[in-house]
Amino acid sequence: MTEIDDPRDRLIVALDVASVAEAEALVERIGDAATFYKVGYRLAYAGGLELVPRLARAGLKVFLDLKLHDIGNTVEEGVRAITDLGATFLTVHAYPQTMRAAVRGRGRDGPRLLAVTVLTSYDEADAREAGYALSVADLVARRAAQAAEAGIDGVVCSAAEATSVRGIVGAERLIVTPGIRPAGSGTSDQKRVMTPGEARAAGIDHVVVGRPITGSADPRAVARAIVAELA
Numbered sequence: 001m002t003e004i005d006d007p008r009d010r011l012i013v014a015l016d017v018a019s020v021a022e023a024e025a026l027v028e029r030i031g032d033a034a035t036f037y038k039v040g041y042r043l044a045y046a047g048g049l050e051l052v053p054r055l056a057r058a059g060l061k062v063f064l065d066l067k068l069h070d071i072g073n074t075v076e077e078g079v080r081a082i083t084d085l086g087a088t089f090l091t092v093h094a095y096p097q098t099m100r101a102a103v104r105g106r107g108r109d110g111p112r113l114l115a116v117t118v119l120t121s122y123d124e125a126d127a128r129e130a131g132y133a134l135s136v137a138d139l140v141a142r143r144a145a146q147a148a149e150a151g152i153d154g155v156v157c158s159a160a161e162a163t164s165v166r167g168i169v170g171a172e173r174l175i176v177t178p179g180i181r182p183a184g185s186g187t188s189d190q191k192r193v194m195t196p197g198e199a200r201a202a203g204i205d206h207v208v209v210g211r212p213i214t215g216s217a218d219p220r221a222v223a224r225a226i227v228a229e230l231a
């Protein structure tokens, strides 16, 4: 687990909204309660890529969640093409060929690469349906080991796997966990879910939280409460 002085840096707020204007209004409302935002492809496809350098220039950290996965050449050049945006993190799916290509494309100054192991909306039945014979826990472990082998900087998994993943990737690699719900919030389509406090106790570096914050009447207060659990 990395040393993080400001507990706000442990919370990544997912800006899963329809437009750049909506995203900017949300960032404004949350104010100094959060320091780290995620731009996923819903927002990126709505012009959100240009928001990345703007947030970075404003002193905020940005997780660019594009979940790249393609033939190696396309991944390598795709990563190279977005190296200068100023993102702190970039996601790729945790397939060995994809991860090795992303590492080649990042070069020295690119974002830190995170590999998405098994989506937190998957349970055992979903993994079986997708054709995997391994259990979710074993698939996460296998992909975490392959991520470390490929030279990836961190993994995305559920907080339920954080302890075992830490044993695989070591202290220097990051563990970033979506599927986080404050006690009492609905899980929506997430299936492997933990509270912010449980995730922190499991040794995660960062949590990703979207709808519990973005769908709240008081996003700033919810962000503050989550950060308090992560301190």
Ligand SMILES: O=C(O)c1cc(=O)[nH]c(=O)n1[C@@H]1O[C@H](COP(=O)(O)O)[C@@H](O)[C@H]1O
Binding pocket: 014, 016, 040, 065, 091, 116, 118, 119, 120, 121, 156, 157, 178, 179, 180, 188, 190, 208, 209, 210, 211, 212
């Ligand atoms: O890569 C991600 O960020 C991600 C991986 C994963 O396994 N599960 C997952 O939910 N996410 C993202 O994390 C965010 C979670 O949003 P909420 O479920 O609204 O908190 C969404 O932006 C997802 O795209």
